[in-house]
Amino acid sequence: MRHFTIAAMAAATLLAVPASAQDREGWPTSLTIGTASQGGTYFIYGTGLAGLITESLGVNASGEVTGGPVQNATLVETGDHQIGLVTMGPAYEAWVGESELAPGVEHKSLRALFPMYQTPFQAVALKSSGIESLADLEGKRVSVGPAGGTAATYWPRFFEINGITADISYSGANDAVSQVKDGLIDAFAFAAGVPIAAFAQIAAENPVNIFAFTGDEAAKILEARPELSAFDIPGGLYEGYPDPQGTVSLWNFAVAHQEMPESLAYEITKLVMENNDRMLAIHATAAETIAANTDKNSFLPYHPGAVRYYEEAGISIPDELKGQ
Template identity: 25%
Template sequence: MKKIVMVIMASMLVMSLLSGCGGEKSADQKAPAKKFINIATGGTAGVYYPLGGAIAEILNKNVPGANATAQSTGASVANINMLKDAKVELAMVQNDTAYYAFKGIEMFKDKQVANIRGVSTLYNETIQIIVLEDSPVKSINDLKGKKVAVGSIGSGTEANARQILEAYGLAYADLDPQYLSFGEAANGLKDGNVDAAFVTAGAPTAAIQDIAFQKKVRLIPVETDKAEALIKKYPFYAKQLVNANTYPGQGTDVTTVAVKAMLVVPESMDAETVYQITKAIYGNTDRLKAAHKLGEGITKETALEGMPIPVHPGAEKFFKEK
């Protein structure tokens, strides 16, 4: 009898051990819940797309349960609309476009999107006005009567083009506007179908590099006095210098203006998730630098410069930490 009891006890002990090793995990051992994070970027010829891919990689490695993917989109305006429609959870946009959406002005007139919140600003997005080297266009005033690619209809680039032309006393009626994406504008320049193109993106921009490797290009300047007038009316602009040799054959510095790229999320996203996203991105900026040269400008110290809308509480928590 004694032996039988001992055998039963031994069997129970083994079952208990097996249960502990191979049974269901306790509540605190469960795998973290999946967090699907779709990231809206931009066209494959721009800067948003490679940086968005790097951000997705960072989140997948550093945010528990994250399943992040970057997708190519129509950029700023499209991204805000996708965020509004809950088709994405994180979006890269221009800070001026975010401002328009939050206020319900410009392309968002009567279509206000007040439930977006900022995560951080990233780097300067330079307004670059491109012509071929042999073009007779030497200044913005020379764009009168010319075919000018001003960006896709309703895009951030298109608003920049309109505002800069306005600073020079010009309107679309004074030229022949072509509503083209970066890639289409590049092809138009190469083929001679457009005379000049506005491109708002971090410099160097892949679409412009692609032209410059085949045909020499020039950047048309935005003079300092015009830049100052523009900034006075639209405070989200900043003066910007495109350094010599940014593009092949560019022998001199060129003055222009810039807005900022930024990250936005819906106001409804929980603060802990936004905190984890922000912490992961700013704890792995080396990966952003590897993805694109402009990643060098993404730092915690400058992350709230040019922020045009309220910051999400989750991001705010991270930036308040020492």
């Protein structure tokens, strides 16, 4: 496993360096944040977060395109990435050794840093296709995002729960909407913080149907997958869709390896929690990136550095979620 090394301090003048020199022992000179495919919310959120860390903490951070949460959890577990963006469904499966990418390997080195936002599930098809519901995807060619991502993990389950058989393929968000427009696939079923950039793009350029689940379909899903919750996507996010739309969602968290220096985990958590205006400038989903949502994590221990910040801020973390 790759370990964090003691980094030399940069001599350049920084816009803000809240940690003193003695607090930086063990800090890496650079760190990588696992995101997802271009055109998805993770990529925008993660690359923006990397820029904020670079600017404010003096660590050269970068966001990297990945397959999404399933892969991100394993990349953090192995130490290849220092931070990963994950949805809590795939994170739980990785935690207990049921990851599709690394079956049998319990990802016990993962530590939570901060809550991000909820990821709702939606699908898009050209209006000319006549596809406007989950039932209409029967027998159709459907991309479910990149392999290893949240959408790729959950949409096949949703199909099975509701008795739908589809011809599933995998691709990044931008590629998937291009394939829909070119008629190579019939629909793109995805999961990301809203508004989904790729959905907004195709809706602005083409007449489309954007849909999720009926009440009965959602009820079946929530009964079968208790880690999910009901969610109303606000209206007005996509051209031609002024009304809210019901669906299901998963919470997202930023996670780190347990070997991340406590002072670095503290400073990253503090930076994000105390600069919500900067996070909102990165993506509107950051409206939910607040300390009050720490209770949306029910199983993953928080990094000791994050615990220290939350306790200083008056946020209580249950003893069973205080990681070592």
